[in-house]
Every structure is written in structure tokens, then in C-alpha cells.
Amino acid sequence: MTIRLTIAAAAVAGAAALAGCEGDDGARGPEGPAGQDGQDGAPGAPGDDASRSSISLSKIGSFRNPEAGFDEAAAEIVAFDAATAQLYIVNAQAETVDIVDLSSPSAPTLSATLDVAGDVATARSISADALGAANSVAINGGVVAVAIEADPKQDPGYVAFYQATDGTFLSAVQVGALPDMVTFSPDGAFAITANEGEPSGDYTNDPEGSVSIIAMSGGAGALTDASVTAVTFEAFNDGGDRAGELDARVRTPRPFGASVAQDLEPEYIAVSDDSTTAWASLQENSGFVEIDLATAAITAIWGTGTKDHAIPGNELDASDDDDAIRITNWPVKGLLMPDSMASYGVNGKTFLVTANEGDGREYIFDTDEAGCDAAMGLQDFDDGECLVYLDEIRARDIVDPDEVGATIDSDLAALFPGAATDSDGDTIPDLFEDGALGRINIIATEGLADASCLNSGGQPTAACVYEDLITYGARSFSIFDTSTRSMVYDSGSDFEVITANRLGENGFNASNDENDVDSRSDAKGPEPEALALGRLEGRTYAFVGLERVGGIMVYDISNPESPDFVQYINTRDFSEDPAVDDAYNPASGDLGPEGIVFVPAADSPSGNPLLLVGYEISGTTAIFDIDVIAP
Template sequence: MTNYIKLSTISTFETGIFDDGAAEIPAYDTSSQRLFVVNGANNAIDVLNLSDPANPTKITEISLNDFGGGTNSVAVNNGIVAVAVEDENTQNPGQVVFFNTDGHFLNAVTVGALPDALTFTADGQKVLVANEGEPNNEFTVDPEGSVSIIDISGGVKQATVTNADFKAFNPQIEQLQDQGVRIFGPGATVAQDLEPEFITVSEDSQTAWITLQENNALAVLDINRGEITDILPLGFKDHSLPGNGFDASDQDDGINIQNWPVFGMFQPDAIASFQVDGKTFLITANEGDSRDFEGFSEEVLVGDLNLDPHAFPDAAELQQAENLGSLIVTNTLGDTDGDGDFDQLFAFGSRSFSIWDEYGNQVFDSGDDFEHITAEFLPDDFNSDNDANNSFDTRSNDRGPEPEGVVTGVIDGRTFAFIGLERIGGIMVYDVSDPTHPTFVQYINNRDFSGDAAAGTAGDLGPEGLTFISAEDSPNGRPLLVAANEVSGTTTIYEIDSILPDQSIVGDEGDNKLVGTEEDDIIKGLEGNDTIHGDRGDDLIQGNQGDDKLKGGRGHDDLDGGSGNDTIRGGRGHDNLDGGLDNDFLQGGRGDDILDGSHGDDTIKGGRHDDILDGGSGDDILNGGRGSDVMTGGEGNDHFIFKQNKSLLPGEFDVIKDFEVGVDKIEFQGWGNIDPQEWLNSVIYDGRITNTEDGTLFQANDAGKVLIEGVSVEQLSASDFSFT
């Protein structure tokens, strides 16, 4: 984790309407300092005064009742408000309606069926809208998907419309299917089956990329020619590979992020684009979506499938509800040999965000970050649904946290991505300045899990649309992020504080020795086996690839090993250490430190003071050392170390958060050759190990205590302890 910026909630506007889409898509106009928010419940646009971001107030609303049956999206540019409105019959053409920022009608033009996301080109000369063309519920009418290009270069009242469709690809249906594009509607042509969802536009306003969510693909649009030029299949995510785990069951009563023999369809909803060194990159929020209609449904539980016995020799175990049995997958893929059983499993969405080059080649995927991060920050509410609290784990079998919205923004020369999680809620923040090696910055969630969702006391529920406001355009001169939350009907404003260091030091592809200054530094090792010392100041240190040696030195430092077997030492100050991939050694040193092994078999030592240790995935060794420490082993067979005279000192109170009986082990080092069974009998008899409401509490002789959270004394056995 690298803390280049920090988001803070400064205000929320509440419609008071629950679970009816009363706040879906926000758009900001710089000159009027107004925020335009889709209120689907009222078929309107709420117009908010954002001149004081800490106190947004409603000015008026723009009703769309005269133009159609539902308001889907809004965009603003140069004082022009464009709104996508579906017809009462969603299989008929819809409209894009134009207003000025005071809400006065300017014009309306007809576009394709079910217009959804829309955007202005960067030069403000055109408006593009994705027409989904969804079938009716009986699947008897299936309109064609398309992208409408609205030319407003001669003024809004003289707007002209060009519809770019997919008819030219109809003869290529088998070729596209072989490439991995999902074309599977009953009897549908390519043009009918493809459903444009979201649009991003190049900085030169020449090219647009459109997500085809159900089809697991992107479309490429030549804006000037008004033609779709390519369809790019996105492929599948192999959840059996390290770093691609997920929690597959809502029936296992716990957090169980692991690898499974399942492929994930990326199926992005929102898409954004940004440039680095003159190259365009695309970023997608891989929500996932299914077709589940009265006339056709592809959803099926793994437990109800006939699995091929050769591909799945352990099918009986896999199909238990606590394993893969309750996972929702598609029945349109997986029978690779056509014999009627399933040789592969394909789940909806990839529970991640991805970065692609402009040709659709993936350069990064966040793997299982989102579930690991939410499990760490909100362990009691992991994979909750967005319309009710006390819904722990209910979404694990169905797309998990469900990343839906994504925007990017540049702050102090660095590019950041903001990804909204529709189900559990909250915003993930990553630094994507290096598109191949993004770094996690922050997770912030404005949801109150103790509140009543329907009563409006649970905070933000279901973030749908996001918009970034740069410092230059912001009413208060600071960058802002706006999130519209469709379930709670709230629009929340986040203020972004920049905490970028003063110096930047970057190595090359070799084995570098890099040393910081007395100021606050950014130090990046890139490739090679690097040795980096932050020296003084509050430093941000990234080892990236290779087996690196990182040391923070003095100050409050952030250190990220990246890939490779890294050695990371915090030094003095309150430090954040992240091992990244592979097998790492982390030592906090002095100060109250946060140490995260992330992936691999890691050795984590807290050092002095009060530390937080998290092993992540893999078989980890955790040693809090001195101070009152909190330790989480994560996945794997983990060992919790307590050294004689160096831990459990008088007044110290350690906590083990997730001890797994029979799997993990507590080791007392330097305590002598003690028989674990005799010791356990003795401490139970002496009352030094007892049950509490929070778990088992052990009191060392006239010294510190350790709480084994969520485990009773009766569950423990001698095999859970060892002495050396």
C-alpha cells in the first residue's frame, strides 16, 4: 500500500428514497458549480449546488417524464447537459435530451434501443451513447445494439445522429465465438446479441472503446467514420492460479478465499482511459452480468451441473454447497467436447479491475485484491449485499464485491484509479501511473453496517457512478470524487488530500542501490534485485520486480516489495510494509507498524511497539515481538511465534484474529523443552487459559496476555501448540 493521496468523506446529499435508483450517475459542470445526478426513482435529474462541497443542496430537478420511461445516464460539457432516456417500451428507440445547466430544454434526438451510458468527446463536438438493445423478458423481441454519435459541432439545435451498428460482423459469428466473444442469445445475430454498456473516448476524440458486458468483449469505434472497426475478446481469468483466488460459497459460514477450478468472465461494466508516455490505456471494472429472463436464462448452480468425471474427478466434493456447489455460473460455456456434461466452469465477473492497452491486451489485473482487502478491513461484513446489513458472505457465490464504476484522475502529476464496489460498498483507490504495476492506495467505505438500510441510517449503499473533479475545476480548489449510490439514494463527496513526497528517485532494469534524502522521497527500484534505503523523511519505496532489500530508515515510511522474494525493514517511525508476491521477510522495527505479507510464504516480525501483522495467503510465520500486537494469519498453515523475554511482557496484550484449530500453530520459543499436553492441562487447571466472550484468553506467568479470537478452550488441543 502506498499512501500518495487520502480520501475523506466531507458531505452526503440524501434523497430519502431507498432501493429505487434515486442516485445513479453524477456529472459535474465547472462553470456553474452544479452537480447533475440521475434520479431513476423520479425519472429526473437532480440538480445540486456544489459551490460548497461540504454542503451540497438541491436547486431543482429536471423531469424527463415527457421524453420516455426511464432516465439512465447524464453527461455535462461546456454548459450543455445531455441525458439518455429509454422509451416506455425498452425495445424501441430511445432519446438523448439536451438542456442547459439551468434546466431549460434545448433539443431531443432519437437514438437506438435502451440508451444507457453517454459521454462527450474530449473536444466537446460530439456526444456518444451506448444503446444496449436488450431483449424483452420473453426473449421474443431482441433489438440490435448500437452506438449513436450525435454531432453538435453546429450547435445543439442542429444536432445530427449517426448510428454505428454491428451488422457488418454478422457473417463473422463463428469466428468471433471461436475467439471468445460470447454470442449466445437464442437465434440472435451478432448485431442483436452485442449489448454496448459503457464508453470511453481517446484524448484526440478520434476513437472510442465500448464495453460489451454480457459478451465479455470491447468494441472499437472510429468516431469520424461512424463505424465499429473491431471487436476485442477479453478472455477468461483462471481462478486456479496463485493470486486469483476468490470466496465461492455463501454456505461456508466464513471467509474462504482460495483457488478453484473455475474461469472468470471479465464482463466489465464501466471503462475509463488514460495516457502514460503518449500511450493510451484502458481500465475496466469487471462487474459481471448474466442474462436471466423469463424466456431464457443462463444462470445455474455448480451443484446442479453434470460435471465431467475426467475433468473433475473430485466432483462430489467440489459440488458441496460449502465449496463450489452454490456458485452461480453460466450454462452456455464449458461443455468443450459436446457430450452433455461440463468440462469447465465459467463464473460471472472477475471480482477485479483490469488495465488493457488500446488493442485489448491485458497488462494488469488486480487478482484477488478486492476480497483480501475487504476481508481485512471489514471481516464481519465480508461480501455483504447492498440492500441489507447483517448479510455477511451472502454475495460470495454471486460476483462477490462486484466492482462496477471506475474513473481516473491526475493529482500532482500521478494518475489514480477509483473503483466503486457495488455490493459491500466503498471505493478502492490505486495509483496506476505505472499501468503494469499499479499500487493499492486506500479503501474507504461510507457505509454504516450497524444501521438500518431501509430506514436510511446505513450510510451509502450500492455505489453506481463516479466522477472525478480535478483541483483546477473544483469549487474549493481540492480534488474531489463524487459517488452516486443507487440503493441508498445518496450522493457522497470525497475530498482528496495529496501527500506526495518531495523527491523522486527511480532505478533502472539492473540491480540498483538507491538511497533517499533527508526529505520525503518516492523511490522505485523497477526490475532487478535492488537495495533501497529511504534514509530520513516519510518515504514511499517500491521494490517492484526482483528480490529486493528495502529499508525505510527514519520517518513514517511505506514500503512495497512487489514481486520476488523481498526483505523489507521499516526502521524507525510508524511504517506500512507490504510484501507483495512471493516469499518475503518483513520486520517493522521501532514504531507502530502495519505489516502485510500479501501473497506467498512470509516471515513477519513486528519488532517493538504495537503492530498489526497480516500474513495474507500462504504459510506464514508471524512474530509480533514487543508491544501489544494484532496478528492475522490469513490463508494457509500459519505459525504464531512468542519468544521468551521478547514477547508477552508485562502489560502487553496480543490478539490472534483468525486462528484455525488443527491447521495453524502457536509456538513458544525459548520456553524450554515442555510437553504441550502437560502444559495445556496445567494452564487450564491454574486458570491461566480461560474462555471469554471474544475467545480464549491466555495469561503468561505474571506477564502479558494473548487472546485467540473466536476459539474456545474446548476447541484447542495440544497439537495447536509447540515449545522449543
């Protein structure tokens, strides 16, 4: 603006000078031909509608299976069938799905239970003992799909299909190892699973991750294993046809010499509005797999990149040992590691919205000391458990000569200006003290000049040199443009700033099963995990569940590059202990949001839009009414 004013002033001064010249004006010449129209200017940024409405959530009902325990995943993923007004809740602890009558949202009641393990065992002629937990449920066009893992979970899992009207079992098909999430394409043509393929605790069995695409064209009752197409990653292995296509930003530490296909672990699925493209989040790898559904072909595997917490706007609280809420910039980065995600369209482009939880790898199994000594990896034995692999380390331990004594390179060291001698006589850079960055959990395998310095159990040695310190997750939600495969928005420090302002010393960065304030600051903070999108009054909203401290963050994301914070609602009571005598204390409220579903007004039994949230720690499912607030 200043430049424009300066130019305008000069023009006025020039005109005045010309006007002051002596002499008569000459006769006006003939008018010349009209010039060509100039090119159109670039489109301007969308303006805000000064009269637009907003929304507000309020809890109106709750359901809890009377048999549910505390912290036993009795209410994880939820789905809703509009035609029957029934809510389906994954009860992982019982290997079942609860069906809840939601015709009166303020008074939900249990109407039936699907014995998923029993139904699949009968249909597939296998023992029910060969099946594990139900992990996910989805509904489309009157068909219910339930993903269930095998026991052991390294074996192929299954998807069971039911009729939504009465819960009649229809079919079961085999998919990949550990189907962690199932969804339908919007047109109902496909059911899709993210098969995580996690290894066994002793790392003697590591199946490949995969995505299964189930063609629904013949109807759910006619499905067979031939209806399933496996999308696998062998072509991206060393020496594979597509090995050179793997985005360098995709994290592949490959413990114990695992292949790329073993290392990639699909977590969650989002599908484009036109049902042509699916994306699978690779949480531990911090990336996405993009799949053409018509051909079941992988079009790209791309990474999220990191978030720089030294940049203003990206602050975080890094310590659980500073007796304070201290949200500030630190010289660390965050690997986004998205869990839940969803897609939406704006002006012909598709965007992915991600909840950036973060997740470490820890391989541990039950054995005696002799069995642990014979195992590969770390061989760290404690009280009947053997730890063979861990990619987590506290920042202080990296530089502490009594722990690892690794090096941070000169550029990184310059960000840690001072040093102090601790009570043990060790000289530690001051920012590595426990009250600063010392206790924050760092991904041991990342930020290295040369990863060959790591031991076989994923931990650094004194030979390691760290160029960056990288933490788990980003304590935020992000929006990615799928056409450019780049981030266009991140919520920065919002979640910690907002929860600090609302909860303060009563609950800031507490965990989901106890009320110790600040206890999660060193480990992923509020831990955003659950996510759903909803369309209201022509605007798109994101609902993000914070797994640890609890509550739902609401944002208007109609403009993907400039979302607006709308509301934070937390139905947890921090004055009450979450558990009493190891049993859930109902007075503590809802703990650990895991799955969210948005119900538009047209599908809602009350006529108002609803938000349905499953809480895995408390075993409760909350029903929120969404009010549209007039401008």
C-alpha cells in the same frame, strides 16, 4: 544474479591462471581502429519516485432527494459542471435529473430538477407514457446530455440536451434501443451513447445493440436526428461481410437463435484523449467494440478472455454456505464481463481500465400459468412470473443426477480428486459440496465441449460435457493495452482480501440492501461496477466502486503494468440495518455505488480535488475531499 556471479568468478580465476604463466610480456602493438557503436539496449522499467506524493479520501458532504425511496435508483449516474458548480444526478425512479448546488461541497442543496421525460415528449410530440427511466448524464462545454430509454425499452431511446447554466432545454434526438450510457468526446465534437438493446422479458422483442454518434458541430440547439450516426453490428452476423472478424473470445450464446447483432449489448463508452477513438464495453459478451469516431466505422470487436482462479494471486471466496471467510484458489475461471470503463494515455499508448462486474441473462415476465405454458424457453412459472431463459446454474447442480447430471471432462475432473455420498445417497465430487464450490454461480452456456447440448432456455442437459467452469465477472479491475488488445494488469484477489481484512465478519461480501455476511461469495463477491480516473500531482489514479459490499478502492495506475493500492474507504455502517419498515435507514450510510466523477482542483468550488459518488440503493450522493499527502 547467481549466474552473473559464477561467470565473474570464472573470469577472475582465468585471469589469475594466465598471470601465473612463465615468460616475459611482448611489446605492445599499435592501437587498432575504434569499433562501431553497439545498438541501444531495451528501455528499462520505469523507476519509482521515492519522493512522490499520494492521496487520501475523506467524506465531507452528502445529498439525498427528500422524495427518494429505498433501492429505487434515485441517485445513479452523476456529472459536474465546473462553470456553475452544479452537480447533476440521474434520478431514474422519477425519470428526472436533480440539479444540486455544490458551491459549498459540505452542504449541497437541491436547486432545480430537469423533467427529462416531459421535455422529450414535448419536443418529439409523443406521450410521456412512451418514455421510461433516465439512465445517464454527461456534461461538456456548458452542454448537458441525458440519455432516456423508451417504454417499452425495446423501442428507440433519446438523448436530451440542456444548457448547463440554467437548465434550459435545447433539443432531443433519437438513438438506439435502451441508451444505457452517454458521454462526450474530450473535445466536445461528439456525444456518444451505448445502446444496450435488451430483449423483452418474454423474448418476443429483441432489438439489436448499437452505438450512436451525435455530431455536435452545429451546436446542441440545432441538433436533429440527421446529426446521429448509428454504429450497428449486422456485418458481423452469419453470412455478413465481417462475420469472420469477430474475436473468438467474444461471448455470443445467441438465445433463441438471435443474431450476433442482437446478442451484442453495448454497456459503457470510453473515448481516447485525442477524441479519435471510442470503445464500448460489451458486458454480457465480455468484450469491446473499437470505433473510429471520424468515420463511425468499427475497427475491431475483441474479447477479454477469462481469469483463472486456480492461479496464485487470483483467489476468491466461492461459498456463502461455509460459515467462514475462505479466500483461496479454486478450479474455476472468471469471465471478466466489464461494466464501467475509462481510458488514459501513458507514453503515447492508450489503456482501458475496466470494472469487472459480471452480469447474467434472465428473461422473465408477468403472466398466468396458461400464459407461461404458451411461452418459449424454460416455461418455469412461479407466483405470477414466467421464466423463459436463464444462463445461470449452481456448480453442484451441473453434476447432481437429481438436477442435471451433466459431465465434467477428464482433465477438469482431475482437479476434483475425492467424492462423497450426501444425505440423499448421491455421490458428488467433494469440491462440489455446498461448503466448497457447490453453490457458486456458473455461466451455464460457457466452458462446454459442444453448446448444442443446452435446452432452449439456456440450461444444460445430461448430454452436456463441461471442459471449464466459468463464473460471472472477475471481482477485480483490469487494465488493457489497446494497441495489442491484451490485458496488462488485473488486481487479482485484492478486493476480497482487503475487504476481508477491513470488514471481517461484520460485512465481508454482504449485499447492498442487507447485512448478511458472506451472502455474495457465491455470486460475484464485492461486484466492482463504478469507475473513474483522476490525474493528481502528475500521477493517474483509479477509483473503483464496489456495488455490493460498498466503498471505493483507490489505486495509483501511473504504471499500467504495476499499479499500487492506495486506499479503501467505505462510508457504510454495518451495525445498522439498511432499511427499516421498507424505508431507507440514514444511519446505515451510503449503499450501492453506481456512478463516480472525479473533479480536479482547478474545477472544484473548494479548490481541493473532489470525488462525487452516486449510490443507487440509499439514494445518496457523497462528496469526498481528496487530500494530497506529501512524501
